Amino acid sequence: MNIPETGVPRIVVIGGGFAGISFIKQLRNEKVQIVLFDRHNYHTFQPLLYQVSTAGLEPDSIAYPLRKVFRKNKDFHFRMAEVENINTENNSIATSIGNLRYDYLVLATGTRTNFFGNESIAKNSMPMKTVPQALNIRSLMLQNIEMADITTDEVERKRLLNFVIAGAGPTGVELAGALAEFRKGILENDYPELDEDEMNVHLIEGQNRVLPPMSEAVSKKAQKYLEKLGVQLHLETLISDFDGKTVTTKDGKKFETATFIWAAGVTGALVKGIDGEALVEKANRYKVDEFNKIVSFNNIYALGDIALMETKEYPKGHPQVAQPAIQQGKNLGKNFKKMLKGEKLEPFKYFDKGTMATVGRNKAVVDIGKMHFGGAIAWFLWMFVHLWFLVGFRNRVVTFFNWTYSYINYDRAARLIIRPFKK
Structure with a gap:
């Protein structure tokens, strides 16, 4: 694989979701080499996938090129490939396009659909x-x-x-x-x-x-x-x-x-090569400490949906939603900067910003701490939060105008059969 050796620590990140992006952004100006692997060349804003499936939004409104996200990062490399196996003894990964050595490995592969064996x-x-x-x-x-x-x-x-x-x-x-x-x-x-x-x-x-x-x-x-x-x-x-x-x-x-x-339901999207006490098979998640380091390993970390961090508040791990992934990625990125400087690391503490769901026009529900409410105010809050966390200014603008148009006209403009589906 044509990734140059630059004499700085190489951090391999698997997964360009919320956790992976949040982590890499923290290391923009650090003297490290980052290699990101993902099956797609774009980040998907999964909370709005349902709007694509129901003709409310075009797919490019909720997807953003990964290379563009990190174009300002120094010594950053993206490879669109499937990571097939991790060799923990040799500190290397096997992918569909070849093998690569790592100094540090960060797993942020998210989840896959769980059919419960049916x-x-x-x-x-x-x-x-x-x-x-x-x-x-x-x-x-x-x-x-x-x-x-x-x-x-x-x-x-x-x-x-x-x-x-x-x-x-x-x-x-x-x-x-x-x-x-x-x-x-x-x-x-x-x-x-x-x-x-x-x-x-x-x-x-x-x-x-x-x-x-x-x-x-x-x-x-x-x-x-x-x-x-x-x-x-x-x-x-x-x-x-x-x-x-x-x-x-x-x-x-x-x-x-x-x-x-x-x-x-969903289940963790694991990568072959890590098992034993590091793998919680029932949950399909990797057991991590308070710094998101996978137990039994010194240089492998897990973030977001596949990380199971047991705490008093979350004995079965944090919820498999966007906010824990974003916050864990940010915290690990900051800890890497501290680690490179020889400073003390900060354990992860989750700040629950609440949960929300929309049901339809002027109909949404929100849980924030002890506050539980619904209706039009919750709906506008839901829209603001989702626009805020969309990756890319263009995506925010396009999505906002789509929503405004749909709100005024009771319409769904993306009613196009571009690629007929055949089972």
């Missing part, structure tokens, strides 16, 4: 963890509506217009709300031959309420918003199978559908 669901459902997957959902959704518009088979039309979502966490709730608003704002105008009531949105959750990670107060508000939008909720319901046409639950319910979106 092969039929893994094969036939639609996950939503990447931009290509979000585009697949957008294409399938629009293709199914187009087919429903021309079919004369009432049973087939019902199946094509039945949208089933598994998992009522923030992703599932936001998807359900967006689909319900699509039905209300688009179907009547674009497809006059279809009855709005023919399109159904089902949200299935195994627990007894929506948004289980959030407070009960906002959970009730979110449920009220979803029901007002016409989303059909199925709580305390577990899915057992999906054969490509029928979703079957453990209590015998059946949903005929052509669009089944799986948003029911």
Whole structure:
């Protein structure tokens, strides 16, 4: 691999998500060499993936080139490749484009979709963890509506217009709300031959309420918003199978559908080569100390979703969301600067800035400390926070104007089948 040896410590970072970006930004002017590996050449703002999948935003509004993010970093190198294995004895990694030695290794690979071992669901459902997957959902959704518009088979039309979502966490709730608003704002105008009531949105959750990670107060508000939008909720319901046409639950319910979106869980995206006491297999996360160093290793660190740091407040590790990843990356970057100077390191302390989810137009819920509220104020706060954390000024501007246009016109401008989806 053509990475030059420059005589300074080489830090290899795997993953260009929130944690990886936050870490590298701290080392912009330090005398280190940074090599970043990622399967894609862009950073994805995952909290807004659901808007791409429901035609609210174009994918380039939530993606940003990784090389551009770090163009001001000295001795920075990006390689688009798959990291296949870590050789901890030789301090090297094996990738799809060759091997590379490291002095320090930082793992920030995030999560992947968890199908809980159900092969039929893994094969036939639609996950939503990447931009290509979000585009697949957008294409399938629009293709199914187009087919429903021309079919004369009432049973087939019902199946094509039945949208089933598994998992009522923030992703599932936001998807359900967006689909319900699509039905209300688009179907009547674009497809006059279809009855709005023919399109159904089902949200299935195994627990007894929506948004289980959030407070009960906002959970009730979110449920009220979803029901007002016409989303059909199925709580305390577990899915057992999906054969490509029928979703079957453990209590015998059946949903005929052509669009089944799986948003029911994630698991750590591990890299082969680190196991033993450093790996918590049940959680698929690496056990780290208060400095994000993986136990049993002196020069390997883990950040964000794959890092399990046990604390009094978080005995099972921090939540697998953006803020812990951002804060851990920032703290580790600062500690690397201290380490290079021989100074004392600062242990990581998580500052919980709250949790929020949007259900639809003027409908969002927010948990901040002891404050729990919803409605229009929560919705505007949600928009501001998401705009603030988007990477790139252009992305913020484009997203803001898209949202403003959609708000005024009740429209979703990205209703394009650019790349037809085929199973």
